[in-house]
Amino acid sequence: MELKKRVYFFGNKTAEGNESMRELLGGKGANLAEMNLIGIPVPPGFTITTEVCNEYFVHGKEKIIKTISDEVKKAMLRVEAAVDGPKFADSVNPLLVSVRSGARASMPGMMDTILNLGLNDAAVEIIAQKSGNPRFAWDSYRRFVQMYGDVVLGMKPENKEDKDPFEVIIEELKEERNVSLDTELSAADMQELVKRFKIAVKEKTGSDFPSDPWQQLWGAVAAVFDSWMNDRAILYRKLNKIPQEWGTAVNVQSMVFGNMGDRSATGVAFTRNAATGENIFNGEYLINAQGEDVVAGIRTPQQITLEGSRRWAKLQGISEEKRKAEAPSLEETMPEAYKDLMELQQKLENHYRDMQDLEFTIQDGKLWMLQTRNAKRTGAAAVKVAMEMLSQGMLKEDEAVLRVEPEKVDELLHPIFDSEELYKVSVITRGLPASPGAASGQIVFFAEDAEQWYEKDSNAKLILVRIETSPEDLRGMNVAQGILTARGGMTSHAAVVARGMGKCCVSGASGLEINYKQRTVTVKGKKYGEGEWISLNGTTGEVYEGKVKTIPAKPELNDDFNRLMKLSGKYAHLQVRANADTPEDAAIARKFGAEGIGLCRTEHMFFKEDKIIPMREMILAETVEDRCKALNKLLPLQQKDFEEIFAEMHDLPVIVRLLDPPLHEFLPHDSKGQEEMSKVMNVPVEVIRQKVESLHETNPMLGHRGCRLANTYPEITEMQTRAILQAVLTLKKKGINAIPEIMVPLTGILYEMKFQEAIIRDTATKVFLEMGEKVEYKIGSMIEVPRAALTADRIAESAEFFSFGTNDLTQLTYGYSRDDISKFLPIYLDKGILKSDPFQILDRKGIGQLISMATLKGRSVRPLLKVGICGEHGGEPSSVEFCHTVGLNYVSCSPYRVPIARLAAAQAAIKSKK
């Protein structure tokens, strides 16, 4: 292999890498280097690059070890020099190291970590002797064997209900010793555990546990690389759209020990509150423990700040005395180290200009930083942090706008519990408000069960109830409405992942007794089984019995949100409209800052009770006369609908789409429905049946709908045009200014459009004459058939605006039926044939090409042609960015996605400027 640098040293305030090298060194490696460069105490170590990971999957373990062996050995010598004393694999003064993965993007808990590597039967004795703390030495050794056994040697439980095989051994010994806590086990007990662990390894794997530190190291490095391809990492990447090609780096770092006694500790912290965004330093720690203990949620950790500790105690109903005795804050237990930590966290936040998520270890009173990274946060926190940092002068306006992921804004719009309803249900217990939001659902205890329930019914509402969660639970968490754990703090796996997913989570609800075998959870003596309903309030930590009604959130009351939206408006070029069919939707859209309606679907109106009967009369009509009779009944009803929507959207444009779906959608397809219709309408059921039969289509998606209907029955367009313009004129008389834009759906041929235009203009002339007044209106084309995009220069001869219906355009350009795609889409995504679902993220190469081509062609004929999109992509940030790039005038999306689209539009404009 060619000569390139594959291993990067860091330590003693110097480093070969830096923050900007995250692609090569991974996030963790780059930040470890950077922290050294800015003078933060970090245990020396080195990073094996992400490129080696990719090479590993091409060339295999043996080849890779050979390739990097020299560089690793040289780096290890520099580490030994930096720690000045212990040496790796030394029989006199052995150096222990940690081995951790670190990808370009943070993947919390997804991949594997091994601590205390380098220990063996000889080394442990030396460590015990040197530290004067045999229990620490043996505890470290048994942790190492346990982690290495799990990660490298594959010592996993056989069944999902089973415990970890090493935990089983620990439990046995505790019983034998008649103790309940790990900390009550003696040095000799730890030695016994190591012995029993090794026997278990030999039994399961057939080989002895490796005692050579170099063999241990290569095994660990390979295991970290392998973990890049384990199921949960693959799933995480898929959920978070992280490319497999990025690979992971491996960080090998000299150990510092939080488990060296009562002057040692380990912890994690956030520079601000990751759930709410409040500018309050917070975090959790454990005395005499190693890093994984905190994150894994096995022991509920203590708060770092005194204030945080007191708040925690209050939530848990613990007295100040008991708190002080059992769970004092770091501020109280190690004030010096606490002071150092406060200084460092501020330094790091200032340096990175973002909220940090820190890992630290205190070894014998001295503080070491093990990691810093930009903290994952909820949507609310993201907005608050960005706006406060803007106020603090840490960020400029455009930087602050770029700082919030548009999708995250969605969380601010999630429903919350109706406070009126909360009086009707009882709080059964409380936990930590780990991830805000409100969720009601049926209890499930296993992630696999959650998945299965969801597969059977994708509308299933589930609450995943676990003692604690682990990366294996990811899929289950993804399909659940909320997560409730009995153990683990605000920084536990469940909490971190739930916040990342924007999912409600209550963690550390210690009042829960969970029995996995029986699939029950008991709270204060009352048992709840699988399938029973509970509700979680992730903002307060409260857990309720039964279902609770939710109401829409009120983000408009949030000043930070309002400020962000105002800034978005300032920077965005794209106009954001909403898809809204009712006055209610229109009101929401307007509240969220929509600058008009981009798609008002008229067909939904026809399903309302007062309209469905004349609609059906229209469909059953055999002559133009009868059809007109039925349409005349619809006219005043539809006009009223339009008046209400136009009034709500006064002074803003409203695109009304003429009737689109095939007529059979308005008829009942089951015989019961047909019989009812027969009675109500006094029409023989046979007539209805025959009509349904005659309207049946093999491929309804490609059938008689859109302007194909309107060109078959021009009187429908006449009626709808009348309803629109009469509504506008009626409002005008009341002093309300409506701006109608009439859109012809499913055009594919110029003459389809011209015929419709002629009908609309003729009808308008008649209406204006009848009502003695004129108004402005536009006529446009919905571009959703590929041919329309290809011949857009012709369509634009007639159309005054284009609206891309990207849902149908995607269906036709790919030849995919959304109703049937589930048969192969998951396979295509799994195999990587599709990088993403084109119905979620606009396909730039195909659909995007059509949009861009049609926009150019359309404007070549009509330079001021207004162009927008109104498919679901209109509210998806990367699609919005594309629309900005190709110079569209607006995007239109569902009312609740308007803020997301506005932010995305602003970001697109800022990015394209840079």
Added chain:
Amino acid sequence: MELKKRVYFFGNKTAEGNESMRELLGGKGANLAEMNLIGIPVPPGFTITTEVCNEYFVHGKEKIIKTISDEVKKAMLRVEAAVDGPKFADSVNPLLVSVRSGARASMPGMMDTILNLGLNDAAVEIIAQKSGNPRFAWDSYRRFVQMYGDVVLGMKPENKEDKDPFEVIIEELKEERNVSLDTELSAADMQELVKRFKIAVKEKTGSDFPSDPWQQLWGAVAAVFDSWMNDRAILYRKLNKIPQEWGTAVNVQSMVFGNMGDRSATGVAFTRNAATGENIFNGEYLINAQGEDVVAGIRTPQQITLEGSRRWAKLQGISEEKRKAEAPSLEETMPEAYKDLMELQQKLENHYRDMQDLEFTIQDGKLWMLQTRNAKRTGAAAVKVAMEMLSQGMLKEDEAVLRVEPEKVDELLHPIFDSEELYKVSVITRGLPASPGAASGQIVFFAEDAEQWYEKDSNAKLILVRIETSPEDLRGMNVAQGILTARGGMTSHAAVVARGMGKCCVSGASGLEINYKQRTVTVKGKKYGEGEWISLNGTTGEVYEGKVKTIPAKPELNDDFNRLMKLSGKYAHLQVRANADTPEDAAIARKFGAEGIGLCRTEHMFFKEDKIIPMREMILAETVEDRCKALNKLLPLQQKDFEEIFAEMHDLPVIVRLLDPPLHEFLPHDSKGQEEMSKVMNVPVEVIRQKVESLHETNPMLGHRGCRLANTYPEITEMQTRAILQAVLTLKKKGINAIPEIMVPLTGILYEMKFQEAIIRDTATKVFLEMGEKVEYKIGSMIEVPRAALTADRIAESAEFFSFGTNDLTQLTYGYSRDDISKFLPIYLDKGILKSDPFQILDRKGIGQLISMATLKGRSVRPLLKVGICGEHGGEPSSVEFCHTVGLNYVSCSPYRVPIARLAAAQAAIKSKK
């Protein structure tokens, strides 16, 4: 209106127009002018342009008369000067004129004609006096009133079974006079008829018959324009793809009279045989008759040449004596005029360098030409005429190739009666071999009935049996297999139209007694009712009782056909391949000169009995293992299929398309079929039902099929690749050279193609290793999803050839389901929203744009990329022309369309050179 010339005079060997002005003057007008210019005797007249027709439909009758009035009057003065004596609307010496339509393309009998215009009660007396022939004068008058009443005043029968109201009056008078023939009526009788006709007109219309010649003329001109928009003209244009915008011209011409007595006659003639193409002048005439009598088929006319007359008599079983007495030839009755006619027909054919269709009138011994035009002809005639004119040196090679409409070649491939079978049926009567071919069908007597039968069952085989046909019968003729008439000759309406349609026709079968009221036809005393089967041989004129089996035609035995095909091969750039799934189809394709197979669909093979069971096992399989087991059973069977096809196509390339349709197509959807399958396969019926249910799709066209299947179940592609390559290697051992090209259907994404390519190449490597020998093969992509065309530069990274599946590409680009399109396609064609059915004629603006774009993009990556089409458009001449224009390498079509495509390809190459 602007100043432009709207009226063109011709007469006395001079003319304002000429042959090249057919767009402006219509075909008839341009040729009337041209004939003057080359010295042919033509009655003087003038032509009102086609532009006036369009103006007429915009501005209306009154405005148009005002616009052209001056020009018409001036032209009329020139006509009067040319005829030197009579003047239009003159009370002393009145000039009579004919008014005829004449569109750019010939539309035989579609539009209206009025003769003898200018007659009134005063004029008739003068004509009687001047001609010394009162019967002639009154006959002309009654003809004029009859025609004018019909065409201008709307004197039509009330019901389809009713006779023409004027005919009824004639019949009544004949009964009163106790005579049977029109010719037996005296001058006084004719006068009586005029009187009665006028009373009928007054009764029906409420107004007197107009006596002012100018009023008559304007009425006639307007009626000709109106006739452009009558139903049968619209239908004819639709069938023949003539644009409405062309409009018709109006020809006003001084009358010459074929009904002036026994030295007068009128006739039509062909310079060659329009049915067979033989170089034999032929035609029919009637003594003492006016033009319409011959064409309308009311009286069976006499032959022009003696040879023709003798042949006719033989066919009719008439003795030479009787023939001489009752139906002598023009050669015998008027040898002088005959000689003139022979000279003129030769002059005209030489001048136009094409077979001519002539109309002439002999007035008192002098020959006048009333029309010449390139004759409509059967496919066989077209081929023969072109090749013979080439041999005669009248045409050059490329001209001869251009002379045959490719679609016409289709007729040479129509089935003919199996001569073995003919012995089993009896000839019930004989008529004239008016249009060749063979047809069996059920008797219908009315065109409307034929249409209704056909609407109910589009597979209905019908023979339309009429006394004579008229333009109103066009729709019915179009849906019938053949036409049988009791009256009318080789140039009757039925004969001309049937030849134009390529439909079998026997005309003038005088042995038929047709009773419309009873809906029966009696032949030699035997009655046949509606719905009974008869058979026609249009090549011999024979009519058979019952059905007769047909066999494929053998055009390859036709030297002219072979020569034309050879010339096509010489001039064409496009390769022509065939779509063929069986060795039988492949053999036919090869016989017709296919240069390979462009589409071999493998799925049809799976429906054969030996394959459907393992196919169904494959579909029911729940594991990859079970699926492979079933596929292994299919492998040898499919390999054998390929061996047969490859052997048939040795040394020519064969594109095999991998499995394409959705799996549910292979399962029975009805419970009976499911129960049978359950028994045969020993699988519970519930399992089958569930499978069918789970495979159901809302839009199967957009569903789980094509390479989506193959990427879900890669083992299908493995099996098919194996079958293909093992077949090739097996043949190779026998010394047979197969050239396989493997095509992946429905690709839309590069990686779909790459995944399939990888499977195919891996499998090929294995097969070559196993069989110890390699062969060349190509892998290509079927481009039928719009996205594939848009991203063709990517697809071409993997694909070695492209084949446009224009059927599906059209479905997706328009968003039309072929199965459902009948709901709106007819309306779209009627309204002109679509100019033609895009599934028949390739849409150049949309689909064509994609094809051209994809070809350019594909070749930008892979310059030698082979590109072709394999949809049904591959055999449609205008689509083939397009494929030539955009530089495709080949077209592929059904075997029977290979000759058409070859000719079209040659013509495209010749045209693009010119």
